Amino acid sequence: MSEAPVIRTERTSAASTQSGARSWLAGAVVIAALVAAPVVSLIAIAMRGSGDLWPHLIAYVFPQTVADTMILLAGVGVLVMTIGTGLAWLLTAYEFPGRRIFEWALLLPLAVPTYIVAFAYLDILHPVGPVQTALRGLLGISSPRGLWFPEVRSMAGCIFLLGIVLYPYVYISTRAMFLMQAGSILEVARTLGASRRRVFLQVALPLARPAIAVGTALALLEALNDIGASEFLGVQTMSVSIYATWVNRSNLPGAAQIALFMLLIIVSLILVERWARRNQRYVSMAQRSRRAAPRRLEGWRAGVAIVLASLPVLFGFLLPAIYLTDQAIRRIGFAGISPEIGREIVNTMTVAAIATTLALALGLVVAYAARLSRAPLAEASLRIASLGYAVPGTVLAIGLLAPLAALDNALATFLGYAGISSGLLLTGTSAALIYAYVARFLAISAGGIESGMAKLSPSLDHAARTLGETAGGVMRRVHLPLLRPALGAAALLVFVDCMKELPATLLLRPLNFETLSTHLYGEAARGTYEDGAIAALCIVLVGLIPVILLAKLSRRPALAYDARQPGARSAQMAQDILAAQAPHDIPQSSER
Amino acid sequence: MLDDVSLSVASGETVCLLGHSGCGKTTMLRVAAGLERPDKGRVVLAGKQVTGPGGFVPPEARGVGLMFQDYALFPHLTIIDNVAFGLSHKPSADARRIARQALERVGLAAYAQDYPHMLSGGEQQRVALARALAPQPGIILMDEPFSNLDQRTREAIREDTMTLLRDNGSTSLVVTHDPAEAMTIADRIALMRSGRIVQTGTAEELYRRPNSLFVARYFCDLNEIDGEASGNVVSCAAGRFVLSNPVPDGPCIVCIRPHAITLVIAGVDPFSGTILSRRFLGDADAVTIAADGLTKPLHARMPAGYAVAPGERTGIKIDPAGVLAFPRNVNTSAS
Known part of the structure; x- marks a missing residue:
């Protein structure tokens, strides 16, 4: 040595x-x-700078587009949080017939892009479309003008349609959080004498806050990115304004200024999300746990749960998907594939x-x-x-x-x-x-x-x-x-x-x-x-593949x-x- | 992580880097392997500088074998492909042959076509060893190689591994936190603390002649009593002892090894106390004694069979060979 x-x-x-x-x-x-x-x-x-166009932008474009964007974001935000969190809790805390199917079926709207859902509903809810025609038939009204029906080409329509396909972002993240936390923590809360309602409001919801924030931020980013739905439905969002300012008015600097402003909104959105996720560490510490024993719903309660869980799937996926399939088949039967x-x-x-x-x-x-x-x-x-x-x-x-x-x-x-x-x-x-x-x-x-x-x-x-x-x-x-x-x-x-x-x-x-x-x-x-329906159907079908794999995970x-x-x-x-x-x-x- | 550390390992030698977690021992190993690049200093491997001013040899060109606590077997490769991984520069027939020989040496040739997850922890450990040895590295570096094994298999596998390394003439540097393990396998031990090497030497040197209270404590659970040193004699509430490692005159901490304490008939020896508890541990008894004049109970280890019961008075005899003393300062108070 x-x-x-x-x-x-x-x-x-x-x-x-x-x-x-x-x-x-x-x-x-x-x-x-x-x-x-x-x-x-x-x-x-x-x-x-856009020189002489700037006053025009300030006076006519900005107020309208910023207001529309903000209202849309607020509306979509509230809607996705309500649907996403509500469903996540419904499917975690309760047991009812069909729950296991809803667990993954609620992800399906992810496969439908915002502009396709708008494209489909414009036709479905058109005065001479299937829904209004059927309603008139039912009520015995002959003229399309005779029936009042909420106009889908509106801010409210846009908020509803974006919300109904974007809520899965909140549903996925919040449900994952409920599942991770649920087991021990929620049961402890129950043994300490808290009612189910109190457990939800005072334990589950605060714990899920970071997940809700993440999901909502993702949904809102999608909403900001959307151009098709807002344009078809006549909502002057910033994406639409950028497009119009550039393509229709050939004003690149003007479009860039709107775009820059939009980036500011995104930065603040992300900051709000970070803020809403503050102290996340204390929630992600829990070890993997099993789901808290769900409460079994029976009778009319089960019925309500089933209806609540079906509506988003119906409006966000089934209806547009059936419509597109039907239209595509008709078109192919009529003109073949062009x-x-x-x-x-x-x-x-x-x-x-x-x-x-x-x-x-x-x-x-x-x-x-x-x-x-x-x-x-x-x-x-x-x-x-x-x-x-x-x-x-x-x-x-x-x-x-x-x-x-x-x-x-x-x-x-x-x-x-x-x-x-x-x-x-x-x-x-x-x-x-x-x-x-x-x-x-x-x-x-x-x-x-x-x-x-x-x-x-x-x-x-x-x-x-x-x-x-x-x-x-x-x-x-x-x-x-x-x-x-x-x-x-x-x-x-x-x-x-x-x-x-x-x-x-x-x-x-x-x-x-x-x-x-x-x-x-x-x-x-x-x-x-x-041929639009065929194109849309192709996109939705391909989009279904990752959703199906994701659905597998939830099981x-x-x-x-x-x-x-x-x-x-x-x-x-x-x-x-x-x-x-x-x-x-x-x-x-x-x-x- | 590391602060001005120097260490040499001679050919054929097994050196253990010993220390609590976070003391820098693993970093040291990674620096030697070239996985980390130190801010300053040199690493010399077989006479060639591999890290230092003017050059850095990446890990793949160093010819070191590395074994991990989690074995790090490639989950997508069969056992034989795992072992042959480091032989890719050789013709594939040769690589297979060498890999098979390496597997035979660890007694796992039958598992060649299996995947890592099908093997037990001990078997995975042996595959990792075979894989590290197959390219015939100049040195084997091991990071807590036995700590993931359960108590019963650990000793047997440690024995087999060290025999294999010795037969192979391998030089090895092993990281561990377990003093008993280090004493079992090492020719020399380097005890580390806060990124520095505190003492280097054979197990016996570190155990018998620790250069600090930290080293002494690391190898033995000591009874620590405040005392006073004068010449080569210390006096404390447990008596006066002649030291084999004299300390400077003045206040000091007297350390008594548990097995230096024996019980004698009460009244014969001037030092006595009351039995607090006795626990039977198989080949030994652990006895705690409330000794007269001491604030804390004494912990003693003695051959099994002392028929003592809590509450009994007993005389206490202490073997001076099991007594150490260290100067007392702010950092090393007895409490």
């Missing part, structure tokens, strides 16, 4: 950074910059597939950099790269267009020197569209991958490193195979979101390039109802990872969907 030492550490002091992180970190920083670029450019455009629709399906799928692939690749880089490096920069990159989710499609499009056009001109000039006539490489092709999709939905893939990676013990990485693998090799040989469920879930969600995306697609698609969603928008805007919560059990696999995937759906926010049953 007197030989030279095999290992000698000399005067070693505090250690902090893991090796091999640097190039991944550089990649993550670039990606974060790409996501942040549209917002930065938006500010620059807005600063340029080549136009076929082309649009191909367009939609292609663009969505490319964007999904890119979003996954970039999400991997960002999440892996944050895993490798404990530098604040890595964490910041991950957060910034996830910001796109909060930026509405119209805002993103405005911010993207100017820099891309400038880049295009530069490219064209450059290639022109080389004797190549390139045309508009970015704005003239679907490249801009793909950029927007990736920027907007990177949060889903990065968040999903991050939470997938969080389940892998860091010692796996270290074991692989000391066994001779580089940082990149560890990703390839260890992470990628183990992340397959998380990657699959993220891919599915990003793909579906790309397919559904309307506002950015409308503004950024190349000339004569139609996707399923823009086709639907076009028909609804023109008031011609032709089988925590499951250990066992790669070779197909059942466990899809449950794992569903869990990853839940994780990706609300990046970093929704409390999960297994950890944190």
